[in-house]
Amino acid sequence: MFNGCYSPDRLENIEQKVTGNTWKKQFEEKLPFLGHRNWILVVDKAFPEQNAPGMEYLYADEDLLPVLKSVLEKVRKSGHVKPIIYQDKELGFITESQAKGVQQFRQELSTLFNGQNVQTMLHDSVFKKLDSEAKLFKVLVIKTNQVIPYTSIFLQLDCDYWNGDKEKELRNRMKLPL
Template identity: 40%
Template sequence: MVKLNSLLLIVVLALVTGCDRVKVNPGNTTTWQEQLEQSMALLGHRNWIVVTDMAYPLQVRNGITTLFAEEPYMEVLSHVSDLIDSSPHLYAHVYLDRELSDLNESLCPGIENFRKEHQRVIPTANIIFTKHEDLIDKLDSTSNKYQVVVIKTRLALPYTSTFFELDCKYWDGEKQKRLEEIIGE
């Protein structure tokens, strides 16, 4: 009876404090890969997937799901990139923190290797560099209406999060513009 009351109290506290809104996968038997793959059919344009370093904050908005990956950052990044590329309905605009460009080896040992490995997975020509705080603000506002999936890794280098803003693979801005012309808007 005491255990049942304790469990009931925990559930009530979680509901009252809003802890039910934070979805993190420790203790879950489903891997982050399985969870992400299962959600891919549900994700569409305006959704985001973010691969982060260890210090990335746990955001608590309803629209943000946080998963944890034990695998190395580049392995996670490669898996996410491949999953998006193989999707029949999605492609991504890829963002990195603008601050990453200013880091050097004396300030941040290991950053040159990170950039080289990241370039191997996602060529720099395909990346939009934006201030970190602007990206965080964008996720915060986006999660009011749309789902954001954050995959946190054990990487311990600053400004290394990769942001994938999902978009529709089979419908683009040019087609939308032509449709609006037909409609008369």
């Protein structure tokens, strides 16, 4: 319903805040600028805000899995990038008695990834990698309400329309090393 005190644009902004879609709109605006070697992190509630100048944060007032699903869909449909997926190695070792809901989370995550190659790395290694990457490349962090430890997912973006084989062929024709 239109209220004479608010312009249609103002009502749209209010609706986004009420429905929690603000992060989605911000993400959609940022995705075209992200490319090969950029990162998108969908992280749990305890993930720290870092001071690295290349890191930017969005807050999604939602659980991690729906946010991740939305991000993966948009990345896959972008046509210019595809994700290389990383997760914390520790997640595979947490028991249900340590973190209620972890088994269901792992099952739903497995279904979401649907057989895709997912690499694991120790959580502390993630910070070291991001520290060096953020010096050159943008790292977009989407923080969620997830409160199960080690559930953050890290997407390193790769070019969707070019691959290593094509690059190798190009370098061979140019007579340049990879």
